[in-house]
Amino acid sequence: MATIYDVARLAGVSAATVSRVLNGHVKVDPTLAERVMAAVSQLGYRRNAVARNLRTSRTSLWAVIISDVQNPFFTSMVRGIEDVASSAGYSVVLCNSDENPDKESSYIAAALSEQMAGVVISPSSNQVDDVNLLLEAGCPVVVIDRELDNVTADTVLVDNEHGAELATTHLVEQGNTRIACITGPQWLSSATQRFDGYARALSKAGQSVDETLVRYADFREQGGYDAMASLLDDGPAPDAVFATNNLMTIGAMECLVQRGLSVPDDVAIVGFDSIPWADLIRPTLTTVAQPTYEVGRRAAQLLTKRAESPDAEPERVVLPTSLQVRASSTR
Amino acid sequence: MATIYDVARLAGVSAATVSRVLNGHVKVDPTLAERVMAAVSQLGYRRNAVARNLRTSRTSLWAVIISDVQNPFFTSMVRGIEDVASSAGYSVVLCNSDENPDKESSYIAAALSEQMAGVVISPSSNQVDDVNLLLEAGCPVVVIDRELDNVTADTVLVDNEHGAELATTHLVEQGNTRIACITGPQWLSSATQRFDGYARALSKAGQSVDETLVRYADFREQGGYDAMASLLDDGPAPDAVFATNNLMTIGAMECLVQRGLSVPDDVAIVGFDSIPWADLIRPTLTTVAQPTYEVGRRAAQLLTKRAESPDAEPERVVLPTSLQVRASSTR
DNA sequence: TTGTAGGCGTTATCAC
DNA sequence: GTGATAACGCCTACAA
Numbered sequence: 001m002a003t004i005y006d007v008a009r010l011a012g013v014s015a016a017t018v019s020r021v022l023n024g025h026v027k028v029d030p031t032l033a034e035r036v037m038a039a040v041s042q043l044g045y046r047r048n049a050v051a052r053n054l055r056t057s058r059t060s061l062w063a064v065i066i067s068d069v070q071n072p073f074f075t076s077m078v079r080g081i082e083d084v085a086s087s088a089g090y091s092v093v094l095c096n097s098d099e100n101p102d103k104e105s106s107y108i109a110a111a112l113s114e115q116m117a118g119v120v121i122s123p124s125s126n127q128v129d130d131v132n133l134l135l136e137a138g139c140p141v142v143v144i145d146r147e148l149d150n151v152t153a154d155t156v157l158v159d160n161e162h163g164a165e166l167a168t169t170h171l172v173e174q175g176n177t178r179i180a181c182i183t184g185p186q187w188l189s190s191a192t193q194r195f196d197g198y199a200r201a202l203s204k205a206g207q208s209v210d211e212t213l214v215r216y217a218d219f220r221e222q223g224g225y226d227a228m229a230s231l232l233d234d235g236p237a238p239d240a241v242f243a244t245n246n247l248m249t250i251g252a253m254e255c256l257v258q259r260g261l262s263v264p265d266d267v268a269i270v271g272f273d274s275i276p277w278a279d280l281i282r283p284t285l286t287t288v289a290q291p292t293y294e295v296g297r298r299a300a301q302l303l304t305k306r307a308e309s310p311d312a313e314p315e316r317v318v319l320p321t322s323l324q325v326r327a328s329s330t331r
Numbered sequence: 332m333a334t335i336y337d338v339a340r341l342a343g344v345s346a347a348t349v350s351r352v353l354n355g356h357v358k359v360d361p362t363l364a365e366r367v368m369a370a371v372s373q374l375g376y377r378r379n380a381v382a383r384n385l386r387t388s389r390t391s392l393w394a395v396i397i398s399d400v401q402n403p404f405f406t407s408m409v410r411g412i413e414d415v416a417s418s419a420g421y422s423v424v425l426c427n428s429d430e431n432p433d434k435e436s437s438y439i440a441a442a443l444s445e446q447m448a449g450v451v452i453s454p455s456s457n458q459v460d461d462v463n464l465l466l467e468a469g470c471p472v473v474v475i476d477r478e479l480d481n482v483t484a485d486t487v488l489v490d491n492e493h494g495a496e497l498a499t500t501h502l503v504e505q506g507n508t509r510i511a512c513i514t515g516p517q518w519l520s521s522a523t524q525r526f527d528g529y530a531r532a533l534s535k536a537g538q539s540v541d542e543t544l545v546r547y548a549d550f551r552e553q554g555g556y557d558a559m560a561s562l563l564d565d566g567p568a569p570d571a572v573f574a575t576n577n578l579m580t581i582g583a584m585e586c587l588v589q590r591g592l593s594v595p596d597d598v599a600i601v602g603f604d605s606i607p608w609a610d611l612i613r614p615t616l617t618t619v620a621q622p623t624y625e626v627g628r629r630a631a632q633l634l635t636k637r638a639e640s641p642d643a644e645p646e647r648v649v650l651p652t653s654l655q656v657r658a659s660s661t662r
Numbered sequence: 663t664t665g666t667a668g669g670c671g672t673t674a675t676c677a678c
Numbered sequence: 679g680t681g682a683t684a685a686c687g688c689c690t691a692c693a694a
Contacts, residue, residue, distance in 0.1 A: 001468065003687055014665045019689060029663065046464075049444035050384045051687030054670050059381075061441070069406045069425070078400055082427065086434075091441050093424035094400065096413060103417075110392070110422050113380035133377075137332065221608070250608045257611065277552070277581045280588065282613035334671055345681045350673060358679065382671030385686050 002043040010039035022047060053115055062090045062303065063111040065104060065121040069096040071247060072276050073292055074122065077144070080296025081120060088304050090117060099124050112137055118303045122146055125187040140306035142299045147189035154302040156295050156317045160190055163288040163321030164197025164244065167270040170323060171240045172205040174331055176268060180213040180238035182227040182248050194244040194272055213238050217248055224251025232259060239267060246273035249285065268329045283327035291319050333374040341370040353378060384446055393421045393634065394442040396435060396452040400427040402578060403607050404623055405453065408475070411627020412451060419635050421448060430455050430549070443468055449634045453477055456518040471637035473630045478520035485633040487626050487648045491521055494619040494652030495528025495575065498601040501654060502571045503536040505662050507599060511544040511569035513558040513579050525575040525603055544569055548579055555582025563590060570598060577604035580616065599660045614658035622650050
């Protein structure tokens, strides 16, 4: 592998000049620059980023640590990040923590020891101490989708409580009186906030939360399925269900379909998060839509801002959600 | 940020000893080792991977460059890679080339200059010269899902032609006589092989390929939609469609549904690749299933083998596909 | 404008 | 078994 010294020798200049040509921004005699470029292409020289990173103690890589690559919500958000990153000269690498604190921890360690230029993370719980390691190391961090209790960092969220309230109110207005809630882990703010919205809507409607109609699942398809099954098997069935993320909504639907129950006639259903090809599913699904691309874009923008002014006050961006009424909830 | 020298000073040993303790595998006095570990945790020392990479010219990162993070086929495959990687001591970072040769090129460059320990790639075309750059640099590479013309590297594929033939034969057996094919870009082997399987099945059935029933799209949802629309608008409609990937199948279905055509009565449909929550879609979709997790797992295994024996003959693994008959194709 | 030289943090090669 | 020391490839004062 050729180094700048090889290039320098071939071009008849010093290594410093090669470096200057390669990095631009410093005046170099055009003739020399041309000789350097010729030598570069003749040798097929490629800069060794590792050495450069060591010297400058920064890379041009952003790590995006997401909790589930199989969830379309996150992959769609990634597009928003990538677009900002590439126009700011960064490359994005995705790390899949799989909702597993150990994997998450090891990816944070990697981001740290590889000196990543920035990290966007959807944490696996509301208490991820490792994020403070990044902050202490001066690595710009933006937290997305879920809030951290013990960390003050730039954060991009959606209006979970409001979205959930809209969804639940809609179910109330359709005449449902036994509205169940399949929510996510209690250690995730996205789950608790959505549950709070559900509770608030019920309360406003003069209904109270019936704990026998609440299930805590894991934001995955199977979890939604199992929760729905449990709702049907234990005690009198609900007449409606609010599921707090896309995959659990799918799981719940699958359970209902498999039991031969009719949606929305036997059980109405509303989900949180969009669902790909929702219009092919029968009945079509009423959901609370999130601006996924925008979440990614804003997160990336905050990351670039943070890199420029490390000591600025952290920002907390909350984006709006909206209820998309379709067939699964209307009688 | 503490360095190995800080640790050494605090522990009263040399930097070399600290390094030895940290890396294990070399005999160190237990007393010293303990002092070192104490100093490490006291200082919160974390190894600087960049410096280490420079010195050893290797990282513990694998880059997985996939052509579409939004395609469930790839994300599911990633799980297979991750599982092997973590048990072999590697971390996996995902790069989304988005079927874009420029992005792909820049990720390959990053993998190269960041000295990644290995690369798994689903190339954006059958002619990605940059892959040779990796090979020449001695970086282990495994190509997945798509074959490269100009590169000899370990490759993991599925039996595209056979799967496509099964699918098409099934449509023939259901009595269809105007079977259309929505296939992918002609520069992707997965598309051409699947088209070949389609053609072979027709030929065996005594039907010939009618070019007016063939559309070349882009393996995306919108592409499938547009292709289906074009099939319906230009000339007499087909009585069946074989779509050569999951997203295009979805797109074609959406078009049919929107036109008010009945599947399978007006137009039968079979897709290639599994589709998430396929059983919620009405009618349920007949598809050619691929062992996605296994594709990832085998690719990762080849990568570790390649790292151990760089000069071994490249392997070409072809995994079987199977036809899953559901409602969308049976009359 | 260009060249010289030192150092980023680590590991590997020596002596001891 | 342990400690100096050099080197990995690059960038950047500093000097010229």
